[in-house]
Amino acid sequence: MNIIKVNHLVKEYKKIKKEKGLKGAVKNLFVQDIEYVRAVDDISFGIEKGDIAAYIGPNGAGKSTTVKMLSGIMQPSSGEILINGMSPQKERKRVVRNLGVVFGQRSQLNWNLRLGETYDLLKRIYQIDDALYEKNVKMLDEIFQISEFIDTPVRQLSLGQRMRGDLAAAMLHSPEILFLDEPTIGLDVEAKYSVRKFIKEINARNKTTIILTTHDLGDVQELCRRLIIINNGKIIEDGSLDELADRIAPYRRLIIDFYHPAVVRHPKAELISVDEARAVYKFRKDEITAARLIEDISRTAPIKEVGLQEAKIDDIIRTAYHAGQA
Amino acid sequence: MKAYLFVTKIRIQSALAYRFNVISTILIQCLLMFAMACFWKAAYGGTGVVSGTGEQDMLTYTMISIIMGNLLTMGVEGRIEGSVRTGSVALDMLKPVNIYGIYLAEDLGDMAVAFFQIAVPLLIIGSVMFGFPAPASFVCFIIFLLSFSIGYFINWILAGLLGMCAFRVISMGPIRNVKGFIMKLLSGSVIPLWFFPDGFRVFLEFLPFVNIYQLPLGIYIGRYTFEEMFWRTALQMFWCMVLWLIFHAAQKKAAAAVLIQGG
Amino acid sequence: MQIVKYHVSVAATLIRLSIQSRLEYPFMLIGHVLANCVQWVAGFAAIKFVVDSFGSLGGWGYESLAFLYGMSVLSHGLAVILFIQTWYMAYCVVEGEYDMFLLRPMGVLFQFLFEDFNLIGITDMIPGLMVFFYGCAKVHITMTFANISMILFALIGGTLIRGAVWIFCGSLSFWTKSTANFTDMVGALFERVSMYPLTIYPKWAQVIFTYLLPLAWITFYPVKGILGMEGSVIPVPMAAVSLGVGAVMFVLSCGLFRLGMHRYESAGS
Numbered sequence: 001m002n003i004i005k006v007n008h009l010v011k012e013y014k015k016i017k018k019e020k021g022l023k024g025a026v027k028n029l030f031v032q033d034i035e036y037v038r039a040v041d042d043i044s045f046g047i048e049k050g051d052i053a054a055y056i057g058p059n060g061a062g063k064s065t066t067v068k069m070l071s072g073i074m075q076p077s078s079g080e081i082l083i084n085g086m087s088p089q090k091e092r093k094r095v096v097r098n099l100g101v102v103f104g105q106r107s108q109l110n111w112n113l114r115l116g117e118t119y120d121l122l123k124r125i126y127q128i129d130d131a132l133y134e135k136n137v138k139m140l141d142e143i144f145q146i147s148e149f150i151d152t153p154v155r156q157l158s159l160g161q162r163m164r165g166d167l168a169a170a171m172l173h174s175p176e177i178l179f180l181d182e183p184t185i186g187l188d189v190e191a192k193y194s195v196r197k198f199i200k201e202i203n204a205r206n207k208t209t210i211i212l213t214t215h216d217l218g219d220v221q222e223l224c225r226r227l228i229i230i231n232n233g234k235i236i237e238d239g240s241l242d243e244l245a246d247r248i249a250p251y252r253r254l255i256i257d258f259y260h261p262a263v264v265r266h267p268k269a270e271l272i273s274v275d276e277a278r279a280v281y282k283f284r285k286d287e288i289t290a291a292r293l294i295e296d297i298s299r300t301a302p303i304k305e306v307g308l309q310e311a312k313i314d315d316i317i318r319t320a321y322h323a324g325q326a
Numbered sequence: 327m328k329a330y331l332f333v334t335k336i337r338i339q340s341a342l343a344y345r346f347n348v349i350s351t352i353l354i355q356c357l358l359m360f361a362m363a364c365f366w367k368a369a370y371g372g373t374g375v376v377s378g379t380g381e382q383d384m385l386t387y388t389m390i391s392i393i394m395g396n397l398l399t400m401g402v403e404g405r406i407e408g409s410v411r412t413g414s415v416a417l418d419m420l421k422p423v424n425i426y427g428i429y430l431a432e433d434l435g436d437m438a439v440a441f442f443q444i445a446v447p448l449l450i451i452g453s454v455m456f457g458f459p460a461p462a463s464f465v466c467f468i469i470f471l472l473s474f475s476i477g478y479f480i481n482w483i484l485a486g487l488l489g490m491c492a493f494r495v496i497s498m499g500p501i502r503n504v505k506g507f508i509m510k511l512l513s514g515s516v517i518p519l520w521f522f523p524d525g526f527r528v529f530l531e532f533l534p535f536v537n538i539y540q541l542p543l544g545i546y547i548g549r550y551t552f553e554e555m556f557w558r559t560a561l562q563m564f565w566c567m568v569l570w571l572i573f574h575a576a577q578k579k580a581a582a583a584v585l586i587q588g589g
Numbered sequence: 590m591q592i593v594k595y596h597v598s599v600a601a602t603l604i605r606l607s608i609q610s611r612l613e614y615p616f617m618l619i620g621h622v623l624a625n626c627v628q629w630v631a632g633f634a635a636i637k638f639v640v641d642s643f644g645s646l647g648g649w650g651y652e653s654l655a656f657l658y659g660m661s662v663l664s665h666g667l668a669v670i671l672f673i674q675t676w677y678m679a680y681c682v683v684e685g686e687y688d689m690f691l692l693r694p695m696g697v698l699f700q701f702l703f704e705d706f707n708l709i710g711i712t713d714m715i716p717g718l719m720v721f722f723y724g725c726a727k728v729h730i731t732m733t734f735a736n737i738s739m740i741l742f743a744l745i746g747g748t749l750i751r752g753a754v755w756i757f758c759g760s761l762s763f764w765t766k767s768t769a770n771f772t773d774m775v776g777a778l779f780e781r782v783s784m785y786p787l788t789i790y791p792k793w794a795q796v797i798f799t800y801l802l803p804l805a806w807i808t809f810y811p812v813k814g815i816l817g818m819e820g821s822v823i824p825v826p827m828a829a830v831s832l833g834v835g836a837v838m839f840v841l842s843c844g845l846f847r848l849g850m851h852r853y854e855s856a857g858s
Contacts, residue, residue, distance in 0.1 A: 068688075071691075071692060072691055072692075073687075073688050073691045073692065074853070075851055075852070075853075092691065093695070094694070096691075096694045101692050106688065106689070108689045108692070110610070112609075112613050113606060113609055113610060117606055117609070120602065121599075121602050121606060122693075124598050124599050124602050125599055126694065350771050351774070354774040354775065354777075354778065355774075357778055358774070358777060358778065358781070361778065361782070362781070364789045364790045365646075365781070365785060365789055367789070368646055368788065368789030368790075369639060369642075369643045369646055369789075370643065371643070371645075516635070517635050517638070517639060521638050521641075521642045522638050523638065523641070
C-alpha cells in the first residue's frame with residue numbers, strides 16, 4: 001500500500017521574455033512575450049510505508065518543486081498527489097499534521113531565541129502531549145545530543161547544529177513521513193554522519209517514510225534503497241541503486257599486478273592500460289565474474305596482487321543524467 | 327563620469343520594469359492630492375486670504391508639494407544602512423569610484439523615472455481636477471527650479487547623514503520614522519509654516535528643513551518679494567554648503583572607521 | 590471551545606516569543622517610543638495651528654476635532670499592534686516566507702499576524718491615549734456605560750476596518766507578484782479620512798467612503814454618534830454599525846487572503 005502516491009504531476013510556469021537595454025524595458029511596459037516552461041512534466045511514482053527514497057537530479061531538474069507540491073506549499077498545474085490517501089492541496093492541515101519537512105536552505109527556527117523556544121512553540125502548534133514530547137526529546141537527544149545546544153540562541157549555532165535543530169524540529173510531532181530537501185548541504189563530515197545516522201535510526205525505530213532530495217551521492221549510497229532520478233522535469237530512472245548500476249554502468253575494473261611485465265588479453269575483458277607489471281581490465285558483471293577472470297589470466301602469467309573497482313556512483317548518475325537529456 | 331551615468335541608466339531600466347508599482351503609486355498619490363485639496367478647501371471655506379495666502383494658491387502649493395514628494399524619494403540612506411548591515415561597505419570602499427557619487431547617481435536616476443512615471447501624470451490629473459497649478463510668474467518658476475535643486479541636495483545630504491548614523495547605530499528603524507515625520511512637519515510640505523504661531527515659525531525657519539519644501543513652494547506661488555527670495559535662497563545655499571561640509575567630514579570619519587574595523 | 594483555547598495558546602506563545610526577541614534590542618524600543626510621542630503630539634499641534642488660523646474645519650470646531658483625532662490615533666495604534674505584519678505581506682509572497690506556515694497545521698494568516706507581535710505598537714498607544722484623553726476632556730464627554738461601550742465598539746470596528754484594508758492590499762501581491770507595498774500609502778489615506786471630518790470632502794467622495802470603501806466608519810460616523818451630532822444615517826448607534834462593518838470587511842479580506850494562498854508559488858528552486 002503506497003503511503004505516497006503521485007499521478008501525472010505537472011507544474012507549469014509562465015516565463016516572460018525580457019529584452020535588454022532601455023528600449024527593451026520600455027517595450028516591456030506595453031507588450032510581453034510569454035513562454036510556458038514545465039518544471040515538472042508528468043511524473044508518477046509511489047512510495048511504500050517505511051521506504052527511504054532518494055530523489056536526485058541536476059540543478060533545476062524539478063526536485064524541490066516536486067517536494068514543495070508534495071508538502072502542500074505549491075499548487076500543481078495538474079495531476080494528483082495522495083499522502084495517506086489525502087490531497088495536501090485540499091486537506092492541508094490534516095496532511096501536514098503527519099508530515100515533517102526540512103528545507104536545507106531555510107530554517108523554521110526562531111533566529112533570535114534559544115533553540116528550545118521554537119520547540120515549545122511547535123509543541124503547542126502540533127498539540128503534542130507532554131508524555132510524547134518528553135519521549136521524542138529524549139530520543140532526539142540520543143541521536144543528536146540536542147541537549148548540548150538546546151539553550152543556545154539559534155543565530156549562534158553552527159550550520160551543522162542548526163541543521164540538526166531543524167531535523168529535530170521536524171520530528172517532534174512524530175510524523176509518519178519526512179521530506180528532507182538537501183539536508184546535508186554545506187555540512188562537514190561529522191555533521192553529515194550525524195544526519196545520516198538520524199535518518200537511519202528514525203527509519204528503523206519509527207518506520208518513518210523518508211524522501212530525501214540531495215546532490216550528495218554519499219547520502220544516496222549510505223541511506224537509500226530506492227532511487228528516483230529526475231531531469232528536465234521528467235523521471236528518467238526509478239529503482240534501486242544496484243538495479244540502476246547493473247543497467248547503466250555494469251562495468252567493473254580489475255587491476256592486476258604481475259610478477260613480471262606481461263600483456264595478457266582475455267576475450268571477455270577489455271585491457272584498458274598496461275604499465276610495466278600493472279594491467280587494468282574492464283569487464284561486464286554479467287559476462288564474467290571477477291574470480292573467473294583472475295583464474296583465467298593467472299594461467300597465462302602469475303599474479304602477485306589483485307584489486308577490484310566497482311563502477312563509481314558519480315559516473316552512474318552522470319550517465320543517467322545524460323541519458324535523460326537525449 | 328561615464329560610470330555614474332551608466333548607473334543612472336540601469337536604475338531607470340529596473341524601475342521601468344515595475345509597471346504595477348507605477349500605476350498604484352499614481353493612484354494613491356492622486357487620492358492624497360485630492361484629500362489635501364479638500365482639506366484646504368474646507369479650511370478656507372470661502373474666506374479669502376489667510377496668513378498671506380489665498381485658497382487657490384494653497385491648492386497649487388499642495389499639488390506641487392505632492393509632486394515634489396515623489397521626486398524627493400531618497401534611497402541613499404537605506405543603501406548606506408544596508409551596506410553597513412551586510413558588511414558590503416568594505417567592498418564598496420575598494421571600488422575605483424566614489425560610492426556616494428554612485429548613490430547620488432542612483433537617486434537621480436530614480437528621480438528621472440519618477441518625473442516621467444509619476445510627476446507628469448499627477449500634474450495632468452491634478453490640473454483636470456483642480457486647475458493647472460500655474461506658477462506666479464515665469465521668473466518665479468525659474469527661481470523655483472534653482473531652489474528646488476538646492477533643496478534636493480539638502481535633502482540628499484540629510485538622508486546621507488542619517489544613513490551614516492548606521493555606522494554607529496546599526497539598526498535604523500525608529501530614527502528613520504522620526505526623520506520622516508520631522509521632515510513632513512517641519513519642512514512645511516503638508517502645512518506651511520506660516521500657519522504656525524510666530525514664535526515657532528521664526529525658530530523653524532532657521533532650520534534647514536524648510537528649505538526643502540516650503541521655500542521652493544513659496545517661491546512658486548509668489549509669496550515672497552524679490553528681496554525675501556534673495557535672502558532666503560542665500561540661507562538655503564548656506565545650509566547646503568554647511569551640510570555638505572559636515573557630510574564630507576562624516577565620510578572621512580566613516581571611511582577611517584571601516585578601515586580600522588575591517589568592515 | 591477547544592479550538593479557541595488552542596488558538597489562544599498558540600497566539601500567546603507567539604506573542605511571548607516575539608516580545609522576547611524584541612527585548613534583545615532594547616535600544617530600538619526606546620527610540621520608537623520617543624519617535625511616536627513626537628509624531629502624535631506634533632501632528633496634533635499642526636491641526637491646532639490650522640484651526641487657529643481658520644476657525645473651523647468642515648463645520649467641526651476645535652473640541653470635536655480634538656476628540657476625533659484622539660479616536661483616530663487610538664484605532665491606528667491598535668491596528669498597528671495587531672496588523673503591522675501586513676506591511677510585509679508583499680515581501681513574504683515574493684520571498685516565499687509563507688512556506689514555513691503552510692507546513693504547520695494552522696491557518697496561515699493567523700500564524701503570520703502573530704509571528705512578530707509588535708510590542709512597539711504599544712508604545713504608539715501611549716501618546717495616543719494622551720491625545721485621546723485630551724480630546725475627551727475638550728468635548729466634556731461623560732463616561733457613561735453607553736458612551737464607553739460606543740467608544741469600544743468604534744475602536745474595535747475601526748481597527749478591524751484598517752486591518753481588513755491592509756490585508757486586502759497585502760493579498761494583492763499574490764496576483765501582482767510585486768513587492769510594491771502600498772500599505773503605508775494606504776495608511777496615509779486612512780489618516781486623511783479618519784483624522785479630519787468627512788465633511789471636508791465633496792458629496793460624491795463622502796458617498797464612496799461611506800458605502801463603497803467604508804473608511805468613514807473608522808472614526809467619523811461613530812464619533813458623530815458618540816458626540817450626539819445630528820445627521821444619523823440609520824436609527825442604530827453608529828458605533829455598532831462600525832463594528833459590523835469592520836467584522837464583515839475583515840472576514841472578506843481573510844477570504845481574499847485564502848484565495849491568494851492558492852496562487853502562492855513559493856520561491857526559489
